[in-house]
Amino acid sequence: xxxxxxxxxxxxxxxxxxxxxxxxxxxxxxxxxxxxxxxxxxxxxxxxxxxxxxxxxxxxxxxxxxxxxxxxxxxxxxxxxxxxxxxxxxxxxxxxxxxxxxxxxxxxxxxxxxxxxxxxxxxxxxxxxxxxxxxxxxxxxxxxxxxxxxxxxxxxxxxxxxxxxxxxxxxxxxxxxxxxxxxxxxxxxxxxxxxxxxxxxxxxxxxxxxxxxxxxxxxxxxxxxxxxxxxxxxxxxxxxxxxxxxxxxxxxxxxxxxxxxxxxxxxxxxxxxxxxxxxxxxxxxxxxxxxxxxxxxxxxxxxxxxxxxxxxxxxxxxxxxxxxxxxxxxxxxxxxxxxxxxxxxxxxxxxxxxxxxxxxxxxxxxxxxxxxxxxxxxxxxxxxxxxxxxxxxxxxxxxxxxxxx
Numbered sequence: 461x462x463x464x465x466x467x468x469x470x471x472x473x474x475x476x477x478x479x480x481x482x483x484x485x486x487x488x489x490x491x492x493x494x495x496x497x498x499x500x501x502x503x504x505x506x507x508x509x510x511x512x513x514x515x516x517x518x519x520x521x522x523x524x525x526x527x528x529x530x531x532x533x534x535x536x537x538x539x540x541x542x543x544x545x546x547x548x549x550x551x552x553x554x555x556x557x558x559x560x561x562x563x564x565x566x567x568x569x570x571x572x573x574x575x576x577x578x579x580x581x582x583x584x585x586x587x588x589x590x591x592x593x594x595x596x597x598x599x600x601x602x603x604x605x606x607x608x609x610x611x612x613x614x615x616x617x618x619x620x621x622x623x624x625x626x627x628x629x630x631x632x633x634x635x636x637x638x639x640x641x642x643x644x645x646x647x648x649x650x651x652x653x654x655x656x657x658x659x660x661x662x663x664x665x666x667x668x669x670x671x672x673x674x675x676x677x678x679x680x681x682x683x684x685x686x687x688x689x690x691x692x693x694x695x696x697x698x699x700x701x702x703x704x705x706x707x708x709x710x711x712x713x714x715x716x717x718x719x720x721x722x723x724x725x726x727x728x729x730x731x732x733x734x735x736x737x738x739x740x741x742x743x744x745x746x747x748x749x750x751x752x753x754x755x756x757x758x759x760x761x762x763x764x765x766x767x768x769x770x771x772x773x774x775x776x777x778x779x780x781x782x783x784x785x786x787x788x789x790x791x792x793x794x795x796x797x798x799x800x801x802x803x804x805x806x807x808x809x810x811x812x813x814x815x816x817x818x819x820x821x822x823x824x825x826x827x828x829x830x831x832x833x834x835x836x837x838x839x840x841x842x843x844x845x846x847x848x849x850x851x852x853x854x855x856x857x858x859x860x861x862x863x864x865x
Contacts, residue, residue: 461835463771463809466732469840470771470807473831475734476751478818480511482519482836484728485814489523492720495696499703501715505549507677508534510721510815511729513832515843517541520724528719532559535568545569549674549719551593551640553615557581564588571640571674573616575624582632591638591674594619596659598652616641622663639664642676642719650695653678657699661706672715673703679723683766683812692723722815729814731756732771735806736786744782747802749793752785754824756810756817759793767811768794776801783808787825818844823852 461481469479489504496502505528506520512534517527518541526547527538532555538548545567552560553573557580564570564585572578573593581590595616617625629636641660657675664673679690707713733749740746753760768783770776778798785791793810802808821829828851832844 461730463769463774465835465840466730466771466809467807469833469835470732470734472840473833473842474846475732475807476749476755476830477732477833478813478830479730479732479833479835479840480516480725480814481728481730482834485516485520485724486523488720488724488727489520489525492692492718492723493524495692496700496716496718497696498700499716500713501672503672503715503717505547505674505717505719506724507719507721508538509819511725511817512537512819513843514541515834515841516725517543519834519836528721529568531555532563535563535566539566549591549717551591551642551719569638571638575617575621575628578617578625578634579628579632582628582634586633586635589635589637589669589671591640591672592617592625592636593640593642594622594660594663596641596656598656598659619659619663622666626666635669636667637669637671638674638717639667639670640674640676640717642678650691650698653695654698654702657702661702664706665710670710670714672717674717674719675699677718677720677723679720681722681726681812681815683764685767687765690723724815726812726815729812729817731810731813731817733808733810735802735804735808737804738802744796745780747781747783747799747808749783749785749808751830752787752791752825752827753789754785754787754827755821755830756785756793756813757820757822758816760791761820765794766813768797768799769809769811770800770802770806771809772806773803774800787827823847826852828852 828847
């Protein structure tokens with residue numbers, strides 16, 4: 461999307477505003493499937509938690525994707541968006557057996573990462589096949605908050621507990637039809653990914669009735685112009701060869717599943733803000749915008765560095781700014797960043813804002829969440845209304861203290 465389209469969106473829908481480029485999502489989906497074209501049974505399951513708007517889910521469904529979900533609410537969103545339950549994988553962590561039972565009753569594929577839950581579910585429903593999530597004890601990912609495959613992680617069943625899983629299978633007669641891992645996000649080194657995969661293949665060989673292997677995702681995207689990203693084409697060549705070889709060793713063709721979230725939608729997203737004021741102190745020039753980490757938490761939570769462009773004035777001399785929000789805390793998007801000269805009223809574009817941005821937004825400081833727009837076929841289509849004050853209080857129950865004795 462060019463600056464003209466972004467400015468048009470800001471004028472039409474106001475700021476702050478999320479806008480997603482459908483064509484970029486499609487290109488990323490096709491890039492991934494093309495990279496693994498030599499795999500006979502390839503399945504992409506989009507990670508709903510990255511961006512869960514129903515219109516986005518419908519668009520990705522039309523590309524041929526299934527979905528990976530982590531809560532019963534995400535499962536319900538997927539079904540509402542038109543996904544067949546058989547195209548939904550439910551991969552919870554730390555949920556109750558009651559929730560797992562409810563999701564199973566919907567006909568969705570279940571992925572269990574807890575020995576106790578596996579045994580309880582197996583005793584109740586031995587006829588329902590399940591997938592098991594393995595923790596390979598591999599440190600991977602761009603931030604310790606998103607590294608989930610190491611030995612101290614709460615996720616997955618330890619690779620050293622495979623004998624326990626096999627014993628539960630024997631005792632309950634439950635069928636394990638899939639094996640899964642997800643080591644983290646923003647993984648740049650493909651050798652780390654391949655090494656973890658070898659661990660999973662070794663574990664998979666111990667299960668007799670597998671239909672699929674799910675390798676999660678974690679592909680890194682470029683947050684700025686010169687930033688690095690996972691070479692999925694090279695990974696596709698190396699991993700496809702090894703996977704096809706494993707299938708021969710195993711004795712039949714298994715499905716290979718990936719569950720990309722950030723890889724599919726991150727670069728499609730643009731977050732537009734208006735500059736409320738320029739504040740100069742003795743040490744810093746602040747560009748203060750009409751948003752904060754209540755809408756766009758990644759820089760504050762993960763330390764991510766998103767490219768920021770002045771959409772209104774893109775070609776002026778660059779100056780150094782610290783871009784900050786209006787939340788009553790340290791609320792910094794960028795520090796001492798070179799940006800084309802900013803004036804009050806200018807529109808700034810935060811790039812790479814498609815994944816884990818709106819879905820992590822909140823009403824902190826009683827601020828309202830922004831609208832969302834999809835840019836598709838040269839049209840700007842609103843897919844979520846901006847919140848109102850009535851939305852903020854709709855589920856609150858106001859007490860009449862005069863009636864309390």
